[in-house]
Amino acid sequence: MMRPRPTVADLRALKGRRQLTMLRYFSLDEAEAAEAAGIDVASVPLDLLARPRYREVAPSIFSMTGLTHLEAGRPDDYLRWAGEAMGKGADAVYCSGSLRTVEHLAREHIPVVGHVGLVPSRATWTGGFRAVGKTAETALRLYEEVKAYESAGAFAVEIEVVPAEVASAISDRVGILLWSMGSGPGCDAQYLFAEDILGANRGHVPRHAKVYRDFAAEFDRLQQERVAAFREFVTDVESGAYPENRHLVRMPPAELDAFLSGLDGRAAGRAAE
Template sequence: MSRKRPTIADLRAIKGKRQLTMLRVTTMEEAEAAEKAGIDIVSITPELILNPAYREVAPSLFSMPGENFYEIGTADDFVRWSFKMVKAGADAVYCSASYATIKRMADEAIPVIGHVGLIPSRRTWTGGFRAVGKTADSAMEIVEAVRQLEAAGAFGAEIEVVPVEVAEAISKRTSLFLLSMGAGTGCDAQYLFAEDILGANRGHMPRHSKVYRNFAAEYDRLQQERIAAFREYVADVESWAYPEEKHIVRMPPDELKAFLDRLGS
């Protein structure tokens, strides 16, 4: 039996009762795997949702495209962009721009997910890639950010690398649907990147990430196979082993004779 894709009302009804699963996926193959694995929510690239085949492989995934705010522009640009995303099948959109921009979208009934805690595009304000909210004062700043998102009309927020106690306390006191990335189990969904789960990330592994497979080693193996195959092709061409008879098309003998006669004249 196929799953029903959740609505905003469904997610609001779930809040505080159980945790959902969320992934960042960037390819059609990852989206299809998330669908078949029973993932609830995905963060995706705008290009994925705009692909007509996306909903064929991911019919039940609550899908949220997003871009960094400097990739889109002004509040008006965001409204136009979000209309395009929703028309293509998005269930919500991610926005780390200003509260005023989020309000402009929310005023048009666009479900918007904001961002609090460690916001990568604004990390210079909080000291780089590090936990946010470890003091009472900084924790209250996160509380204020959540209240601002509520007032702006956001539906939810990603809460990233915040102490578990702070995230849980906030989640109990907000109507926002909170997506935990390294903020513990007191929120409404756990959020990881597919590339981390698959072991495809060769760079720094965040503290909250968990690796379930080793795709990097498989990619290395496939690269060696790729090089070997290309070398064999080079050798075949240089030794006249390629193309073989089965790889070419020949002209009927009578047509060939006629062609050569004309060519000769």
């Protein structure tokens, strides 16, 4: 029996009761696999989420989409975009903008997810792509930031690359959901990128990522097979091995004779003109 897709209220009711699973993925194949595997939450590009087949293959996954504040613009622009995203099937929107923007969206009942810790679009303010909250002072600032998101109306925040003890202590003291990316098991969801889980990431693999399969090697093998198949095709064309009779459409003999006679007659007539 198909499980029902959770609502925001359902997710909030699960705080402290169990760990949710969360993925970032980019294709219908990954969405279908996530559904079959029982993934709870996904972060999905809007162009994927808006495809008609998305909800066919992932009917029960709570799916959020988002833009950074640099992409979305002013609060009203963000609100307009968020409304369009919800209309295309999003269950929530990610917002890395200011608390004023978060509050602007939440006031219109848009389910909003914020971001604390290592936020790529704001990393210059926290020292670059490194852990955040390793001192008491910065950890307390994280707590205040999470509380500010909660007060602004966000129902969840992604907490990225924060010491596990800090994330757990904050989660215990707030009502907002904390979705952990590299911030330990004391939060409400564990969040990874599908490309890391599948071993398809050919760049930097984060410390918190766990690789379960080696798709990169399989992609390399398939590419070698692709090149080999194309070479065999080239060889067959050059040698005359392709096309074979089974690849061709043949005309009935009587029709062929009539066609060739008519063709010869027309050709002769044109030559005489």
